[in-house]
Amino acid sequence: MAGSENQKFCLQEVLDSFQLCLSPNKEVYVERYLAGWRGLVKFLNSLGSVFGFISKDAVSKIQILVNFLNSENGSQYATVQTMVKFELDNKLVDVDKKGICPESGCRTLLRLHRALRWLELFLERLRTSKEDDKTSVMCREAYNESLAQHHPWVVRTAAGMAFFALPGRPAFFEVMNVGPPEQVVAILGKAVPLISEVYLITEELYLKHNLLDLP
Numbered sequence: 726m727a728g729s730e731n732q733k734f735c736l737q738e739v740l741d742s743f744q745l746c747l748s749p750n751k752e753v754y755v756e757r758y759l760a761g762w763r764g765l766v767k768f769l770n771s772l773g774s775v776f777g778f779i780s781k782d783a784v785s786k787i788q789i790l791v792n793f794l795n796s797e798n799g800s801q802y803a804t805v806q807t808m809v810k811f812e813l814d815n816k817l818v819d820v821d822k823k824g825i826c827p828e829s830g831c832r833t834l835l836r837l838h839r840a841l842r843w844l845e846l847f848l849e850r851l852r853t854s855k856e857d858d859k860t861s862v863m864c865r866e867a868y869n870e871s872l873a874q875h876h877p878w879v880v881r882t883a884a885g886m887a888f889f890a891l892p893g894r895p896a897f898f899e900v901m902n903v904g905p906p907e908q909v910v911a912i913l914g915k916a917v918p919l920i921s922e923v924y925l926i927t928e929e930l931y932l933k934h935n936l937l938d939l940p
């Protein structure tokens with residue numbers, strides 16, 4: 726996996742990772758979840774340095790979770806479900822306000838989880854878009870409906886400016902690297918429900934444990 730951020734992006738690979746990240750009893754494997762995110766970071770990197778501040782943040786969050794996976798408690802981080810149980814049981818989560826555990830697995834994964842909702846909304850717009858629809862508009866709408874609510878003004882402004890640099894729909898489809906537009910749309914038709922399922926399972930788990938507002 727080392728250095729994979731520099732290889733060519735392929736949407737199918739991301740789809741495969743998110744597909745493999747659900748266990749038969751619908752637990753979410755952290756390693757596969759992160760593999761999906763690595764693939765997305767690869768995509769973002771191929772769009773240019775304007776998006777560097779976004780991919781940098783995603784990479785640092787992926788790295789925090791990789792470090793947990795590689796730690797002596799690594800097996801407790803195998804799935805999102807075991808991670809939540811382990812961190813809560815051992816009081817490793819800042820439940821009220823930032824303090825002792827500012828970089829817990831739970832709060833770190835929550836940031837990626839919120840971004841996954843943005844991705845779901847964005848990809849659904851992309852899937853149903855017409856040839857001359859603007860990716861920047863689709864991206865902004867998806868962002869405003871999801872992640873923006875969790876970001877301060879300065880981050881929202883920087884993100885809003887970056888969206889203007891997004892390539893148009895044809896070039897965007899090209900970078901996805903899965904063939905002609907009909908094929909992209911077909912793959913998106915498989916990817917969106919999958920991403921949505923992973924999102925919902927995590928959302929319900931976090932809701933059940935009152936973790937959705939972790940600082």
Ligand SMILES: CCCCCCCCCCCCC/C=C/[C@@H](O)[C@H](COP(=O)(O)O)NC(=O)CCCCCCCCCCCCCCC
Nearest residue numbers: 736765766768769778779782783836837840843864880884
């Ligand atoms: C393709 C266009 C990409 C646009 C990406 C839209 C999301 C915009 C996110 C802007 C984040 C700005 C960076 C900073 C974020 C942090 O402040 C903030 C809070 O963290 P903290 O509580 O530790 O402080 N971090 C976050 O919310 C996590 C953001 C993670 C964003 C990952 C985005 C990856 C995008 C991948 C694009 C893939 C496109 C897919 C096409 C097939």
